[in-house]
Amino acid sequence: MQTIKADIVIIGSGVGGSAVAHQLAGSGTRILMLERGDFLPNEPQNSDAEAVFLQERYKTRDEWQDASGARYRPGQYYYVGGHTKFYGTAMFRFRAQDFQASTIDGSPSPAWPVSYDELAPYYAEAERLYGVRGQSGIDQTEPPRDTFPHAPIPHEPTIGRLAKRLSAQGLHPFPMPSAVDFGGGGSCQRCGTCDAFACRVSAKGDAEARVLRPLLAQPDLQLERHAQVTRLIADDQGHRIIAAEFRRDGLITRVEAPLFVLSAGAINSALILLRSACAAAPDGLANRSGVVGRYLMNHHLTGLMAINPLARNETKFPKTLSVNDFYNGLPGDSNARGNIQMLGKIQGAMIRATYPTMPRVLADWLGRHSVDVLAMSEDTPEADSRVRLLPDDRVEVDYRPGGTHAHDRFVRHVRGVLRRAGFPVVLRHGFGIRAPSHQCGTVRMGDDPATSALDTMCRAHDHPNLYVVDAGFFPSSAALNPALTIAAQALRVGAHLREMHSRLSQLA
Numbered sequence: 012m013q014t015i016k017a018d019i020v021i022i023g024s025g026v027g028g029s030a031v032a033h034q035l036a037g038s039g040t041r042i043l044m045l046e047r048g049d050f051l052p053n054e055p056q057n058s059d060a061e062a063v064f065l066q067e068r069y070k071t072r073d074e075w076q077d078a079s080g081a082r083y084r085p086g087q088y089y090y091v092g093g094h095t096k097f098y099g100t101a102m103f104r105f106r107a108q109d110f111q112a113s114t115i116d117g118s119p120s121p122a123w124p125v126s127y128d129e130l131a132p133y134y135a136e137a138e139r140l141y142g143v144r145g146q147s148g149i150d151q152t153e154p155p156r157d158t159f160p161h162a163p164i165p166h167e168p169t170i171g172r173l174a175k176r177l178s179a180q181g182l183h184p185f186p187m188p189s190a191v192d193f194g195g196g197g198s199c200q201r202c203g204t205c206d207a208f209a210c211r212v213s214a215k216g217d218a219e220a221r222v223l224r225p226l227l228a229q230p231d232l233q234l235e236r237h238a239q240v241t242r243l244i245a246d247d248q249g250h251r252i253i254a255a256e257f258r259r260d261g262l263i264t265r266v267e268a269p270l271f272v273l274s275a276g277a278i279n280s281a282l283i284l285l286r287s288a289c290a291a292a293p294d295g296l297a298n299r300s301g302v303v304g305r306y307l308m309n310h311h312l313t314g315l316m317a318i319n320p321l322a323r324n325e326t327k328f329p330k331t332l333s334v335n336d337f338y339n340g341l342p343g344d345s346n347a348r349g350n351i352q353m354l355g356k357i358q359g360a361m362i363r364a365t366y367p368t369m370p371r372v373l374a375d376w377l378g379r380h381s382v383d384v385l386a387m388s389e390d391t392p393e394a395d396s397r398v399r400l401l402p403d404d405r406v407e408v409d410y411r412p413g414g415t416h417a418h419d420r421f422v423r424h425v426r427g428v429l430r431r432a433g434f435p436v437v438l439r440h441g442f443g444i445r446a447p448s449h450q451c452g453t454v455r456m457g458d459d460p461a462t463s464a465l466d467t468m469c470r471a472h473d474h475p476n477l478y479v480v481d482a483g484f485f486p487s488s489a490a491l492n493p494a495l496t497i498a499a500q501a502l503r504v505g506a507h508l509r510e511m512h513s514r515l516s517q518l519a
């Protein structure tokens with residue numbers, strides 16, 4: 012077995028891993044980033060709905076299983092840049108109250124050990140890094156903030172009309188914060204494929220294009236692709252992490268370092284920790300509390316296709332509008348709450364991928380006539396909602412969402428809002444856990460080592476040299492897209508590590 016050495020090993024090149032690399036690159040620390048995937052190829056299929064949705068060209072070939080044992084290929088994408096290569100560019104800050112404890116229909120949503128105010132400067136840095144566009148001062152749930160780094164993306168006509176009709180109902184639609192290089196001199200071509208597709212011209216603000224690629228010229232950052240980390244190895248006392256092992260082309264390589272940053276995505280990071288069980292940590296690393304793999308959340312995500320049979324929707328980039336009037340609850344029902352935002356334009360091929368028996372002509376007609384909206388509610392963390400490692404390295408995702416009924420009430424209300432906005436037919440579709448796009452919570456942080464795996468700096472309570480910076484650290488899911496919050500907290504952790512490293516170098 013080959014052994015290599017580094018000062019810091021970062022596992023995973025998604026939002027979390029690349030933010031830490033951003034903070035540390037150039038500091039003279041030898042950073043080794045281990046990424047399971049490769050660069051996503053730039054090819055015509057990137058923006059071809061048949062290739063992406065029907066042929067599932069980019070989805071992993073791995074299989075997971077649900078609690079009944081049914082096996083499936085999860086909607087997981089393993090590339091440099093992680094899931095942001097396919098994400099929808101919505102870059103929201105969580106609201107100040109999202110960091111505080113609450114309940115939904117009696118299910119608790121715990122407080123974060125970090126406040127909005129502590130994260131605010133890192134949110135600002137993350138917005139600059141990703142080139143987020145937006146407009147402050149309209150959404151009443153917005154936390155204190157400066158202006159956005161870039162002006163918002165203007166509505167196309169259909170979305171502009173929807174905004175007016177929502178305003179006429181007394182709502183306050185606002186420009187959705189979005190990380191797209193749009194506007195004077197911008198590279199976005201409004202190709203019509205963005206959310207759930209890869210961008211061929213790097214206009215999408217993804218972790219590879221915006222964060223990692225500029226760092227790769229730094230001599231102290233080395234990116235190893237096709238390097239799938241199988242486990243971490245602790246010392247005999249189960250205290251310090253001494254090595255990681257990765258597999259490439261059937262060969263195992265051992266990497267030794269004084270510091271490890273795990274950021275393989277919420278589900279995969281939990282799996283790596285569970286796979287790393289040893290005599291001193293029989294339930295897996297960072298898991299004295301028993302929480303690793305538990306509290307899996309994914310948001311309640313319901314797609315609503317609002318259809319006016321008499322009007323075609325020619326919009327190319329619809330993701331310019333959001334509504335937070337019900338973020339703190341419906342009138343008379345404070346538990347039924349969430350965010351409303353636009354989805355990327357739904358196409359016939361996407362509908363056929365989910366409903367294979369639907370005639371092509373009908374799916375294409377629906378795709379041409381729908382205005383596509385996402386209703387998102389908080390998924391409260393449940394201890395029994397979990398990912399497990401079964402014999403023969405089989406992965407079980409036993410997902411038990413919290414707050415389902417409250418979300419249903421919210422969706423019912425949103426459908427009414429859309430009908431009143433001029434769409435007589437509003438079809439609904441729930442996005443389930445088989446495509447765990449907003450997965451989080453499986454390596455939760457907290458102040459109490461008995462009930463959490465990580466401290467407020469995402470450092471493992473059990474291991475002084477292990478940090479976990481992907482969405483696994485979320486104690487609760489809020490009701491807004493996760494990527495900006497992952498980036499902000501990972502930038503905060505990276506700044507802490509940079510300072511620690513500089514203090515150690517001065518002492519040496």
Ligand SMILES: Cc1cc2nc3c(=O)[nH]c(=O)nc-3n(C[C@H](O)[C@H](O)[C@H](O)COP(=O)(O)OP(=O)(O)OC[C@H]3O[C@@H](n4cnc5c(N)ncnc54)[C@H](O)[C@@H]3O)c2cc1C
Binds near residue numbers: 027
């Ligand atoms: C279709 C889609 C649309 C989305 N839209 C939005 C949106 O509009 N706004 C938003 O905020 N969020 C969105 N999300 C969610 C967002 O993309 C994720 O929350 C975010 O990218 C997660 O970042 P991460 O760093 O936690 O993990 P990941 O992005 O999963 O990164 C983990 C990295 O680790 C690598 N890896 C995994 N296992 C191993 C291993 N064993 N060894 C080495 N490397 C490994 C992976 O290949 C990957 O590069 C969307 C997601 C999807 C799928």
